Amino acid sequence: MQQKAILSVRGLTVEFRVPRGILTAVSDLDIDVYEGEVLGLVGESGCGKSVLAHTMMKLTDPNGYIKSGKVLFEGKDVFALSKKGLREYRWRDVSIIFQGAFNCLNPVMKVFEHMVDTTLAHEKASRDDIKKRSMELLKQVRLDSAVVLNRYPHELSGGMKQRTVSAMAMLLKPKILILDEPTSALDILTQKFFIKILRDLRLEFGLTMIFITHDLATIAEIADRVAVMYGGTIVESSGVENIFYQPKHPYTKALISAIPSIVGDIDKLKPLPGPLPDPVSPPPGCEFHPRCPYARDVCSKVRPPLEEAGDSWLVACHRWREIN
Amino acid sequence: MNPSPLIEAQGLTKVFTVGARMLKKKGMIKAVDNVSFTIDEGENVALVGESGCGKSTLGRLTLGLLTSTSGSLLYRGKNVWTMDKKEFKAFRRKAQIIHQDPYSSINPVRTIYQSLTPAMIQNKIVKGKAQAYEQAAKLLTLVGLTPPEDFLGRYPSRMSGGQMQRVTLARAIAVNPDYIVADEAVSMLDASLRLGALDLMLDLQKQFRLSYLFITHDLAITRYFVKKGGGKVMVMYLGSLVEVGGGDSVIQKPVHPYTQALLAAIPIPDPKLSRERELPKLRSLDAPRLTEVPSGCKFHTRCPYAEKVCEDDVPELRDINERHVACHFAEKFA
Numbered sequence: 001m002q003q004k005a006i007l008s009v010r011g012l013t014v015e016f017r018v019p020r021g022i023l024t025a026v027s028d029l030d031i032d033v034y035e036g037e038v039l040g041l042v043g044e045s046g047c048g049k050s051v052l053a054h055t056m057m058k059l060t061d062p063n064g065y066i067k068s069g070k071v072l073f074e075g076k077d078v079f080a081l082s083k084k085g086l087r088e089y090r091w092r093d094v095s096i097i098f099q100g101a102f103n104c105l106n107p108v109m110k111v112f113e114h115m116v117d118t119t120l121a122h123e124k125a126s127r128d129d130i131k132k133r134s135m136e137l138l139k140q141v142r143l144d145s146a147v148v149l150n151r152y153p154h155e156l157s158g159g160m161k162q163r164t165v166s167a168m169a170m171l172l173k174p175k176i177l178i179l180d181e182p183t184s185a186l187d188i189l190t191q192k193f194f195i196k197i198l199r200d201l202r203l204e205f206g207l208t209m210i211f212i213t214h215d216l217a218t219i220a221e222i223a224d225r226v227a228v229m230y231g232g233t234i235v236e237s238s239g240v241e242n243i244f245y246q247p248k249h250p251y252t253k254a255l256i257s258a259i260p261s262i263v264g265d266i267d268k269l270k271p272l273p274g275p276l277p278d279p280v281s282p283p284p285g286c287e288f289h290p291r292c293p294y295a296r297d298v299c300s301k302v303r304p305p306l307e308e309a310g311d312s313w314l315v316a317c318h319r320w321r322e323i324n
Numbered sequence: 325m326n327p328s329p330l331i332e333a334q335g336l337t338k339v340f341t342v343g344a345r346m347l348k349k350k351g352m353i354k355a356v357d358n359v360s361f362t363i364d365e366g367e368n369v370a371l372v373g374e375s376g377c378g379k380s381t382l383g384r385l386t387l388g389l390l391t392s393t394s395g396s397l398l399y400r401g402k403n404v405w406t407m408d409k410k411e412f413k414a415f416r417r418k419a420q421i422i423h424q425d426p427y428s429s430i431n432p433v434r435t436i437y438q439s440l441t442p443a444m445i446q447n448k449i450v451k452g453k454a455q456a457y458e459q460a461a462k463l464l465t466l467v468g469l470t471p472p473e474d475f476l477g478r479y480p481s482r483m484s485g486g487q488m489q490r491v492t493l494a495r496a497i498a499v500n501p502d503y504i505v506a507d508e509a510v511s512m513l514d515a516s517l518r519l520g521a522l523d524l525m526l527d528l529q530k531q532f533r534l535s536y537l538f539i540t541h542d543l544a545i546t547r548y549f550v551k552k553g554g555g556k557v558m559v560m561y562l563g564s565l566v567e568v569g570g571g572d573s574v575i576q577k578p579v580h581p582y583t584q585a586l587l588a589a590i591p592i593p594d595p596k597l598s599r600e601r602e603l604p605k606l607r608s609l610d611a612p613r614l615t616e617v618p619s620g621c622k623f624h625t626r627c628p629y630a631e632k633v634c635e636d637d638v639p640e641l642r643d644i645n646e647r648h649v650a651c652h653f654a655e656k657f658a
Contacts, residue, residue, distance in 0.1 A: 044515060044516060045485070045514055157610045157611065157613075159609065159610055160610060187374040187375055187541075187611065188374060188541070188543075188586055188589045188590055189374070189585060189586065189589045189604065189606065189609075189611075190610070190611075191589065191591070192589035192591075192603065192604065193603070193609050196603060214514065214515060215515075216593045217590075217591035217592055217593040217598070220591065220592065220593045220594055220595045220598050221591045221592075223595075240595045241595050241596070244593065244594060244595050245595075254516065255515060255516055256593070258515060258518070258519050259593045260518075260519065260545055261544050261592055261593050261594070262543055262544050262575055262587060262590055262592065263592055263594070263597065264594075266547070266548050266551050266552065269519055269548065271516075271517070271518075271520035271523060272516035272519075272520070273520070275484045275486055275487065275517075276484060276486075276516075
């Protein structure tokens with residue numbers, strides 16, 4: 001089945017000026033996000049997953065810049081949008097829940113004022129209309145809407161704040177919702193219910209989601225398709241079952257077998273040797289080669305391209321054919 | 325007669341007072357509520373619970389870093405708070421801690437060498453600079469930072485998180501401790517590095533006959549730790565121990581409704597399995613506030629099986645099939 005890409009990233013490179021030199025956070029990255037899917041974007045710290053998400057919204061830190069590449073939303077070039085166009089694109093087409101966003105609610109503003117603020121920043125609407133919309137959304141995330149609207153952030157628990165923020169992100173009915181580590185700061189029980197709520201939201205609104213996390217177990221639970229990042233680029237992407245049951249890239253393989261679980265054989269778990277690559281002076285060729293058990297000469301010289309390795313299955317490894 | 329356990333907590337309780345600012349009334353938080361347990365020499369104890377349950381406070385109490393509101397702490401049978409100065413100093417040397425964030429627990433303007441050696445010199449483990457350097461190099465080799473000469477002169481900012489966590493381990497064992505509290509010691513590490521750090525901890529344990537109080541919120545990590553290293557698991561909820569059991573039996577067959585809910589909620593890195601699992605049955609999604617801890621069994625406001633007695637009476641830890649469970653209806657779930 002040919003799926004329709006709603007958001008495409010092509011040849012994206014994002015760099016940061018840091019005291020030590022130039023840090024390449026995202027490096028010549030290609031990815032497609034298909035309409036209606038939950039794409040799990042997984043990687044370890046410093047792999048560039050958050051920077052990628054921010055760049056999809058054309059957000060960069062003051063010391064960062066987009067060196068090359070494009071982000072296309074329904075065919076239109078996001079980086080070429082006017083100020084007004086960008087304002088509409090953000091929140092109406094694509095909205096994002098930042099990491100730790102639930103701690104960024106203004107402590108002296110009631111939840112309802114947050115809703116008004118957010119809506120009016122992007123479109124015209126009456127307070128009554130916003131109230132109606134917020135009530136519905138809060139109910140959707142299983143909050144007592146009448147009560148929560150009149151509360152200050154400090155009167156809500158972490159899980160309640162995270163759900164409030166999710167409702168805020170849905171205010172303008174975006175087509176894509178990006179979630180950056182939305183569950184990492186939540187307790188296990190709260191996490192579980194939050195994921196259930198996200199699933200319901202998606203069914204209700206036919207939402208496309210990009211779910212970013214370092215936690216593979218959460219990805220297994222929510223994603224339809226998984227993209228694995230290492231050293232600022234995608235090393236493998238495929239359906240969630242392919243990634244977990246028969247990964248092809250050596251890094252994915254190693255990562256999957258290094259994740260402890262409450263079930264399964266712990267003797268089969270293997271720690272991954274070596275440190276993560278330094279993004280200021282990354283290893284040449286394939287960035288994983290210093291840690292890779294299958295590395296050959298070519299791996300330290302030539303960066304492997306993303307190759308088709310099956311039905312909507314992409315792998316960036318020189319030796320994927322031999323080792324699988 | 326059995327020798328005294330290394331660490332013995334008897335009814336440890338810690339109450340913090342909070343608030344009392346502006347119009348707010350002063351609140352009390354019972355972070356740790358009447359907790360008793362023992363840790364034998366060379367034994368692992370994993371302490372599991374969600375954020376705010378008091379697990380870190382309990383860890384700090386067992387180190388003598390905090391004084392308890394009531395209850396007592398014994399080290400090799402001796403009450404820590406009636407020790408004389410010399411004994412207490414010796415205890416503090418024998419009991420060490422590894423924090424969650426190595427970058428904030430090691431001085432950023434000192435080299436690794438400068439961070440490792442003062443404690444060794446002060447405690448007269450080494451004499452003079454030459455010996456200190458040699459010993460520091462030995463420690464780094466032990467924790468897998470080789471060649472040590474490459475690391476001793478470095479500053480923390482030039483080290484990765486995984487490497488820094490190894491330095492904190494090295495610093496903890498530098499003073500020959502026999503008890504180490506590892507407070508979320510691997511939580512900050514990346515997935516690919518966690519197992520390596522856990523294996524190292526267990527390896528050092530064998531070499532130096534260490535006891536660990538391994539504090540974590542992650543049940544999967546706990547399982548790996550106790551399956552590989554043995555020991556027992558204690559589950560904590562709002563300041564109280566609700567379930568204690570040997571090895572990974574608590575994780576395989578949880579008895580307390582809270583432990584059951586936790587295990588039902590933990591994500592499993594297996595797409596088919598994780599999607600087949602049902603949501604845990606709970607009466608309330610959100611944990612109660614720490615200042616408004618429920619009466620009776622603290623879990624009764626969320627417990628799907630709660631009855632009248634649970635609201636009124638505090639359940640004690642009782643022996644059930646080689647397990648200690650604090651639930652009025654434990655037999656029903658065992």
